[in-house]
Amino acid sequence: MAESWSSLDNSEPNFRPLVVIELAKGTKKETIDWFTKRIVDRKANGGAQLLVKPLIVENGDENTYLVGASHLRLLLGAETVGLVKECGDNSMRTFTYSSRKTFKDFADDNHSFLTMAECQYIIKHELENLRAKDEKMIPGYPQAKLYPGKSIVRRLLTSGILVQIFPLHDREELKKLRHSWYGRVKVGYQPLDEIRSYFGETIALYFGFLEYFTFALIPMAVIGIPYYVFAWEDYDKYVMFAAFNLLWSTIILEVWKRICAIMTYNWGTLLMKRQFEEPRPGFHGVLGVNPVTGREEPVYSSIKRQIRIYLVSLPFVCLCLYFSLYVMMIYFDLEQWALDYHEENGSNFSSLMLFVPSIIYAVVIEVMNRIYRYAAEFLTSWENHRLESSYQNHLILKVLVFNFLNCFASLFYIAFVLFDMKLLRQSLATLLITSQILNQFAESLLPYWLQKRHKKRMRKRMSSPKAESDLSLVEQVSLEKEMGTYLGTFDDYLELFLQFGYVSLFSCVYPLAAVFAVLNNITEIYSDALKMCRVYKRPFAEPTANIGVWQLAFETMSVISVVTNCILIGMSPQVDALFPDSKTDLILTVAFVEHLLLAMKFIMAFVIPDKPKDIQMKLAKLEFESLEALKQQQMKLAAESLKE
């Protein structure tokens, strides 16, 4: 019944399904045959040499396929993608099939040498690199054009024949992971290595950062608590807090780079070579010749893109920013109205009303952020960037600028135009807490609840209610097929970024912010874990060596926070009292201290090495070895040439 198409690896006794391919309903037989043939075909013939099996469901509609690969094929694929693994002598090296025996835990019959996430990443890579040879179109679909070298899977996706590709969950592993991650009540670190081997490096690094950031906030939170408990209102205490905060925020960002280097070194991704970047799936243009690769591929004029960016996207973003400021002004009108109302009536109800504008505004901000996000995605996609990385950078820039203004403009206005510290503290608290609650709800709990309801209905349809582990493969696949897709760590990092802003920008006014941030992050870890394990399809692993542009974003925020905190301190009556004669001296002193702090920050960032000594040593050792090997080779060649 379950027929394998692989003509080559019949020797493989047990087919282990790793990746699911869902084709559109009613895809032509001719197309399916061609596609599956290409997947199982020999490498030498331009195939991917993987294994494919159709998933037989009862109603007989064959549109879902399972992809696997022989153990040998996966090992060769690991070399192709450049995986880095630990050797017997504890050093990390790029895996090659010929040197496989030197690697730790390698044995020809040890099928767990590669983690399941790695196997799935390899299969994804091989599928995406399945390229058209001389086909002019996808058989059966003349409108889906192909040209030599075009990725077949990407064309299938963009023409709608391929609905989705996703890796299968491993019920056993997932259960274990869930248990050690959030299944039991415990105090301690997350099982980052297990998360990494199940979900890949990008996601593990996010959870690593989230955990690190939470721990890093704890000292700030601890120092912040007495301010609330003893109701310290004197500014000299706030000055102390702010000074600590500034130093702290620089140090934690520098230390993170080192911790990140240690983690990614042990995961092997620090050493992984960058792969050549292919055009992103959505990229389109007229066929031309790529000057770098010399291959025929769609080409889109850079000038056209620049025009779209500067004449459409930029004005649109500015308009949105203006709109956001406009909404902010409405909020202040509302605030004033509530204040007037309270003064007139003075009832309990009216004092409650004081909080209403802030809460409404916080909700509106969240809503605007989300709507803007869609607009930004649409615009950036319309800008037609050739590379995924360039697309991501433009998207992140658009979203960051708007979110920053949207979230913090009102606070800046209150602080530096209205000079109302009491209102600032109150707004900060309302914004922070409301946005945290909304986020937790919208990101994890709501999808979890929807997913649960959906699952229940599915179960009912499947007649016999079973425990999760007893589900058949068919049932598991049809369940996972319907799960939502995790869209990457962008939103999660953005949330942390804004939180960092709330905590650091006005830290000397509201020291309790760090406490709320810590509390939020602890629940965030659990709700994000829940989201990854229960709500979404398993995502493909993505090797990564750092948190990329977010490091820069956090560092920029910490520079801005130096400026804001210095101004806030300069405005405090206590500091004011130190300069009774002249306000000029006060401002000059504050400006001087600010420049000093900024200079110190840059020097610290420059002086603290980005990688710990021992990682540097290990990297130097690897570099030395490869240089030595090259030299030996040249020496041999030289000796031979000179002998002739």
Next chain:
Amino acid sequence: MAESWSSLDNSEPNFRPLVVIELAKGTKKETIDWFTKRIVDRKANGGAQLLVKPLIVENGDENTYLVGASHLRLLLGAETVGLVKECGDNSMRTFTYSSRKTFKDFADDNHSFLTMAECQYIIKHELENLRAKDEKMIPGYPQAKLYPGKSIVRRLLTSGILVQIFPLHDREELKKLRHSWYGRVKVGYQPLDEIRSYFGETIALYFGFLEYFTFALIPMAVIGIPYYVFAWEDYDKYVMFAAFNLLWSTIILEVWKRICAIMTYNWGTLLMKRQFEEPRPGFHGVLGVNPVTGREEPVYSSIKRQIRIYLVSLPFVCLCLYFSLYVMMIYFDLEQWALDYHEENGSNFSSLMLFVPSIIYAVVIEVMNRIYRYAAEFLTSWENHRLESSYQNHLILKVLVFNFLNCFASLFYIAFVLFDMKLLRQSLATLLITSQILNQFAESLLPYWLQKRHKKRMRKRMSSPKAESDLSLVEQVSLEKEMGTYLGTFDDYLELFLQFGYVSLFSCVYPLAAVFAVLNNITEIYSDALKMCRVYKRPFAEPTANIGVWQLAFETMSVISVVTNCILIGMSPQVDALFPDSKTDLILTVAFVEHLLLAMKFIMAFVIPDKPKDIQMKLAKLEFESLEALKQQQMKLAAESLKE
């Protein structure tokens, strides 16, 4: 008479001397025999496989040797050092002997494929990499210890047996270069490519930077001239000048990176792989095992070095800084005294006396800078850094900080403590002009004069006065042996760095500074060229891809200049008049503008790509090709492995 030691390359008909080795007088025969044998020995036996000839002088003292190499040996050496050359298809590629036919201008009988500077660099590299095998000491000198892997030449140098190694000038080439460089009166660019093939990339890049910087200053100078001609004293014009200056200084530094990338791409050094760095000659310590290389070599505890740096060097530097400030205060006392004297007498003499303190101070600054330089070199060498690069960084940091304070402290004091703009302008002019005159004199003209006198005496001794081109090899070598050694581009860059400071830090007060800078740099090009061609021994070529730490130094200076110029403008009466009611508003506005400018600067530096589009494309193409080659290789292997 002239006997060649090379047992291998007897086929080489014409020995071309490239490098001179001077041993100490009275070096033991046993040592000489061992050393020369190692130089000519086969690669397989651990030799350098070069050619050696003694230089026979009349008094018969054989202590100078000429080193050359066969054409084949040099080509193989070019592969070892990783030279990058232009291919037939105009792309730059790493030279390998096996692919030699694909390179432009390559022919087996074309001995000018490698420039003489490249050949000399290769020989230097091969000599320095001549390593001890099982020798425990240098034969004949039991106190000069060796251990396996120790560079023989470095030990010979540190134990004083080897006096110097230097590359020979090529009289013919040098004459041509001199002619096209400064021999005729012409307006135009320097022959940078010729300079590069004669002196190597580091020196060519310095002259390239000097030329670029001079051109870049011209707009500033042109705008500055009317200020002097029309005696514009109104500050709104100064504001315009300063604004232009700030924008300009950012742009020229960013553009330089791009020009530098174009130049070094065409020279091949942009693509050259970094070689593994050996310990510097002066490094000493007890024998231990290097954790990176696993080799036996001297090891020096990092903690001991830290102690030396922080407990000796740092306090010493601080003391010097304090002393420099003390001298500055004396200068102000003198200045005051001269002013009083002038007021009392009011004669021509007394008005001339007004300039005396500034001139004395400028001379004292130069003298202090030079003395401090020696102290810094001594201290940094005593800190016992393992790597030359780390030594250089610590030295540069020490020297830069002191020079900056020494040169600019008085100007800062006048500007921001005394608020005396007239004195500032006068001091700036005196300092700038005096230091330029002193530099030109001390760096080029004095050595040139000394060298000329020395040459004359040599000629007299050599009985027959000849034209330079007719000198015999023996005479040429003995002339060059006595020439001074060029100590690197450090001082030249430092001079430009300080000049950049004079021009940019207080630009809105003294727009004429740029004019003097341009004039100085034009003569500087000629006097530096003279220095390189006439005064010093030919230096070994050093491949380099950028101006390194100087880029950072110049950028830091331009950040500081934003701050100083903003303050100066804020202090001007015209700007003051714009805020008649409150000085506070003025300061806040200035601070705001300053932050805006700084933010703009950082954004500009971030947005402008460091390499021009076409260089980026060429680099991407090379990377793509090497990745493709790797993939092809893996595919072949995979196909084979799967077939088995």
